[in-house]
Amino acid sequence: MNSKIPVVHLDEPHTSDLIIDATQHNPAVRLAKGTFQRWRRGISGPLILLFLLAPWLKINNAPWLQMDLESRQLHLMGLTFWPDDFLMLLWLAMASAFALFAVATFAGRLWCGFACPQTVWTMMFIWVEEKIEGSRNQRLKAQNGKNKSYIKTLAKHSVWLTISLLTGFTFVAFFESGEGLFKQIVTLNISIEVGFWLLFFTALTYINGGWLREQVCLHMCPYSRFQSVMLDEKSLKVSYDNHRGEPRLEKQKNASAHTNNISNSGDCIDCTLCVQVCPVGIDIRQGLQYACIDCGACIDACDEIMKKINKPTGLIRFTNHTTQNWKQLLSNRKRLWGYLSLAIISGIAFILQASFKEALDIHITRDRGSLYFYNGDGEISNSYLMKLHNKSNEVQTLDLSLNQAALEISSHGSYKLTLEPMQKISRNIQVHCNNPCNLFGKTDLTFLFTNKNGYIIQSTSRFFSPRN
Numbered sequence: 244m245n246s247k248i249p250v251v252h253l254d255e256p257h258t259s260d261l262i263i264d265a266t267q268h269n270p271a272v273r274l275a276k277g278t279f280q281r282w283r284r285g286i287s288g289p290l291i292l293l294f295l296l297a298p299w300l301k302i303n304n305a306p307w308l309q310m311d312l313e314s315r316q317l318h319l320m321g322l323t324f325w326p327d328d329f330l331m332l333l334w335l336a337m338a339s340a341f342a343l344f345a346v347a348t349f350a351g352r353l354w355c356g357f358a359c360p361q362t363v364w365t366m367m368f369i370w371v372e373e374k375i376e377g378s379r380n381q382r383l384k385a386q387n388g389k390n391k392s393y394i395k396t397l398a399k400h401s402v403w404l405t406i407s408l409l410t411g412f413t414f415v416a417f418f419e420s421g422e423g424l425f426k427q428i429v430t431l432n433i434s435i436e437v438g439f440w441l442l443f444f445t446a447l448t449y450i451n452g453g454w455l456r457e458q459v460c461l462h463m464c465p466y467s468r469f470q471s472v473m474l475d476e477k478s479l480k481v482s483y484d485n486h487r488g489e490p491r492l493e494k495q496k497n498a499s500a501h502t503n504n505i506s507n508s509g510d511c512i513d514c515t516l517c518v519q520v521c522p523v524g525i526d527i528r529q530g531l532q533y534a535c536i537d538c539g540a541c542i543d544a545c546d547e548i549m550k551k552i553n554k555p556t557g558l559i560r561f562t563n564h565t566t567q568n569w570k571q572l573l574s575n576r577k578r579l580w581g582y583l584s585l586a587i588i589s590g591i592a593f594i595l596q597a598s599f600k601e602a603l604d605i606h607i608t609r610d611r612g613s614l615y616f617y618n619g620d621g622e623i624s625n626s627y628l629m630k631l632h633n634k635s636n637e638v639q640t641l642d643l644s645l646n647q648a649a650l651e652i653s654s655h656g657s658y659k660l661t662l663e664p665m666q667k668i669s670r671n672i673q674v675h676c677n678n679p680c681n682l683f684g685k686t687d688l689t690f691l692f693t694n695k696n697g698y699i700i701q702s703t704s705r706f707f708s709p710r711n
Contacts, residue, residue: 277543356538
């Protein structure tokens with residue numbers, strides 16, 4: 244099929260000199276209206292709001308989402324993770340990945356079309372472009388040098404830069420906290436590193452959303468390349484009903500009177516609205532293409548035209564061309580149920596580990612430089628290195644004791660330990676055997692840490708003394 248398609252605007256004055264190349268960059272995306280676009284706004288809207296508010300929200304006196312590189316902490320939904328919690332976060336990453344694979348197996352690239360930040364920000368920029376510079380037809384005229392308004396262009400780019408700056412600020416706030424970054428900017432006390440990343444994310448958002456747009460999906464995103472391996476014969480994809488739509492009515496106008504009979508034509512009137520609203524600039528009528536992000540814009544545009552010409556909707560729809568029966572759609576889907584099972588198992592593993600996450604991390608290691616030594620009072624002693632880490636957002640008060648009555652802790656103060664939230668301490672302690680010592684050789688030793696609620700945390704080690 245010839246890639247040069249004449250554009251017919253049903254809601255705007257016809258402009259015969261506007262040509263769209265269905266195989267190239269869409270010069271001006273037309274915003275569609277309909278069910279799937281309402282779904283997309285309903286999904287992307289709360290995600291954008293959550294993205295903007297996350298650096299400011301706090302749960303249990305901790306940021307809702309923040310990666311503190313200096314302290315090596317990850318705050319996520321009221322929980323704080325440390326480098327030694329990597330396995331726990333790995334379960335969460337696996338659960339997210341398998342859930343994405345399950346969605347792709349069931350209905351293609353729904354993530355790309357409805358929730359991917361690249362798509363969401365691109366459509367936001369397009370919306371601003373249409374509100375300021377006018378309809379698609381007006382924008383195409385301006386691109387061809389007709390009725391071009393530099394004031395509108397300046398206003399558009401100003402709004403784009405404002406959105407980009409807000410996005411860049413939020414990205415950096417995930418590492419600095421919203422209050423801290425705002426204070427740095429207001430007081431002009433911003434470091435070179437923070438300033439660089441703020442400008443970097445601002446420029447990246449402006450370039451991706453305003454200029455690259457679908458080129459990121461077509462040439463940079465790896466997901467479009469390997470998502471086909473997750474599809475099967477029952478996977479739902481945005482598809483054009485070729486049997487119902489062809490031959491197209493518009494193409495019959497130059498044919499003979501016999502072939503120009505409307506009764507012999509398909510339902511497609513070749514209005515090209517499906518191409519005009521496509522954010523990646525493809526023609527869905529050419530068949531399944533890797534660039535399609537399954538956003539449903541072409542479905543809404545086509546359904547609107549079908550209603551106007553009194554034809555049944557669904558010429559373009561989510562389908563697998565085999566069955567639309569839900570029972571058959573979900574049966575014998577080993578890959579789908581396998582991905583779902585792995586996502587659920589990984590999610591449960593994360594929840595269980597997060598639920599039983601220890602608030603206090605204790606490590607006691609014995610000094611291996613000597614088996615034992617005699618202190619100033621002539622008592623047999625062993626030296627230990629005690630490391631404690633308060634992983635909670637509360638102050639921890641602990642009483643330290645031993646399980647051996649013959650052993651005591653040599654201390655210049657009390658055996659009470661107080662740790663502030665997220666505090667780490669490291670102390671050298673000595674344990675001596677009462678004189679006379681009734682322990683010989685190697686003896687198992689347990690350090691007991693009792694908190695204010697009476698909960699006891701144990702850490703085991705060994706005490707060495709002479710064999711006789």
